[in-house]
Amino acid sequence: MKELLINKLKEKFQDFIEEIIDYSNELTFVISKNKILDVCYFLKNNEDLKFDYLVDICGVDRFKKENRFEVVYNIWSEKLKYRIRLRVKVDEKDLQLDSVTSIWKSADWYERETYDMFGIVFLNHPDLRRIYMPEEFEYFPLRKDFPLIGIPDSLPLPRRN
Amino acid sequence: MKENSLSNNQDIRNKIIQKLLEQDVQIVSEDPLENTMVLNMGPSHPSTHGVLRVILKLDGETVVDAMCDVGYLHRGFEKIAENSTYHEFIPHTDRLDYLSPLSNNVAIALAIEKVAGITAPPRAQYIRTILCELARISSHLMAIGSIGIDLGALTYWFYTFTEREKLYDIFDLVVGARFTTSFTRIGGISHDITEEGIQAIKVFIKELPSILKKCEKLLNRNRIFIDRTQGIGKISLEDALNWGLSGPNLRASGSERDLRKDEPYLIYPELDFDVPYYNEGDTLARFLIRIDEIYESLRIVEQALKKLPEGEIISNDPKNALPRKEKIYTKMEELINDFMLVNFGINPPVGEIYQAIESSKGELGFYIVSDGSGYPWRLKIRSPSFCNLQVLPLLLKGQMISDVVAIIGSIDPVMGECDK
Amino acid sequence: MGLESYLNGEGFFTTRVNDLLKWSRTNSLWPMPMATSCCGIELMSFAGPRFDVARFGSEVFRMSPRQSDLMIVAGTITYKMAKVVRKIYDQMPEPKWVIAMGACASSGGMFRSYSVVQGIDQFVPVDVFVSGCPPRPDSVIKALLDIQAKLKKEPISKYY
Helix, strand or coil, X not given: CHHHHHHHHHHHHHHHEEEEEEECCEEEEEECHHHHHHHHHHHHHXXXXXXXXXXXXXEEECCCCCXXXXXXXXXXXXCCCEEEEEEEEECCCCCEEEXXXXXXXXXXXXXXXXXXXXXXXXXXXXXCCCCCCCCCCXXXXXXXXXXXXXXXXXXXXXXXX | CHHHHHHHHHHHHHHHHHHHHHCCCCCCCCCHHHCCEEEEECCCCCCCCCCCEEEEEEECCEEEEEEEECCCCCCCHHHHHHCCCCHHHHHHHHCCCXXXXXXXXXXXXXXXXXXXXXXXXXXXXXXXXXXXXXXXXXXXXXXXXXXXXXXXXXXXXXXXXXXXXXXXXXXXXXXXXXXCCCCEECCEEXXXXXXXXXXXXXXXXXXXXXXXXXXXHHHCCCHHHHHHHCCCCCCCHHHHHHHCCCCHHHHCCCCCCCHHHHCCCCXXXXXXXXXXXXXXXXXXXXXXXXXXXXXXXHHHHHHHHHCCCCCCCECCCCCCCCCCHHHHHHXXXXXXXXXXXXXXXXXXXXXXXXXXXXXXXXXXXXXXXXXXXXXXXXXXXXXXXXXXXXXXXXHHCCCEHHHHHHHHHHHCCCHXXXXX | CHHHHHCCCCCHHHHHHHHHHHHHHHCCCCEEEEECCHHHHHHHHHHCCCCCCXXXXXXXXXXXXXXXXXXXXXXXXXXXXXXXXXXXXXXXCCCCEXXXXXXXXXXXXXXXXXXXXXXXXXXXXXXXXXXXXXXXXXXXXXXXXXXXXXXXXXXXXXXX
């Protein structure tokens, strides 16, 4: 199964796969930023592969100087009963990425949550706003430089009397 | 000069007024009965299953459009996880899906064991499976009771709640707490199950089918209930897969996807059970499938109780699993291991994993990125209620107001899990 | 308002009427449940058939603030939800009391994070705190009896 997947992806997208990691029986592909939409389209619509269920999208803050953030896509194939992971590196100076809502509709709220927590903007998203924090909140909570107890007075509280 | 400018202004004003009066002046007023109305089903509402806010656009009584507003219970679990050791995070997971807390404990224990690369001994796996299925029964009893009470059938809720109280007594006996249990540890479980506990579980699973039959007589063929739930909130299989549904909601639309069969964990490969599914995809199917799953869970618990092996309940790995309390007070190595584990955490290798279980709401998964220290670098919770609620605006279009309550009840969201 | 404002004196008739009013108020406290998370499920068992709260006078759990006089805040309150709780508290008619049920409502509980209010007494005056995570329904019954005892001690002219 793993060989089939690696071969199929390599023959089409050889230059854009940066790394292939195989850890604890799970396969991860690190893909470059501008080809993520094509890779996802290929994975969903290819007759042998058919990865039609998007499990999760999340962001990770690596806290390095270059390529600070990463966006991770976990997908599942109903036909092959196999799981796969895609990772995309995003730099802090260019916090934009293509949205995959045109491929899997469930990416809608996942990408809103990643925007709310990290500040990564997804282009062509139908409705990109904050989902967990109130609209007026100015910071991005899950970045490593935001403190756990929060910033005092960043959220309003009603008066007692 | 001043008079000049004043008279100039007056002239200009007169000219403008003249021009306006010559044009065709029409008075337009909005007729309130011809427009759509926006209704707020606010966070504090008797039947929105917690703090869910739904904003509806209505044309009379039909829903034209709907939008969900979540986040009223966002407690910051993921940030808390980055600042506490793996052991310290286990009690926090109880509060995720608070209707079946034991399955969340089992999920996080499996995920951390995958990160650390250890496995629990067989007796611990069997006990974890039994308690996981009992938690699933408890959650489904609450779900079908809520569907009953939302549609006005109060007696149903009282019947299922009495059964849930009996389950709380069993948890009290076996685990030590009624509700928020925190029972599993890394490498096994916290303490062993006694003979009294096993007897109590056997008595419970013998009595539950007869009470469920009594409940089924109330609603399953009731004319009013069927009229209110059949054909309401239909979703096709393709849409369900595209929108990311999982659990009983997906199986009511025709899929057979169940993580206990597709990617087995714990001891499910050795047990014999079926996965029920329906093809209609409406509210009635989502109600009936939960009752069928309760019967299947009773089968699983019965088989697991028969096959329960003897042995230890926590693995012997000194770097990762907490040692027993008696040994800590008397032996030196266990004391040092306990000190290191509590203060600095376990020692996993560097890497990332994803581990999911089939909880009562769907696929509950943990994605952990480890950087080699006792604190996780990133822990992402894939909660099934968050993904199931995305489909709500699609289901509500075209239905009446009174169907909104039935549809939300049949999806069965738990806001503690949805808002993390 | 009305007749009760004449009850400021301490004559025989006024104290009898005082006692009558206090008796009727303590034995018919209708709660307004503000249940957000896990403590809400224990609140449901508190109202369920086993730990029956209807025998203490709280016969119905009115979901409308206009018809209730006791607000039980059960569960974690976040900054986004605090506005809503205060609004509902303001809509309740006098006299009213508040029970903070659970560790999260009393002091933030186990969630010391950026979005959880560390105790609802920062924006709502609280009468009784109940500790526990979640508290057993027996503890909440004790809290209800404490509110009844507090009611019996207060003079009736406090609100007029």
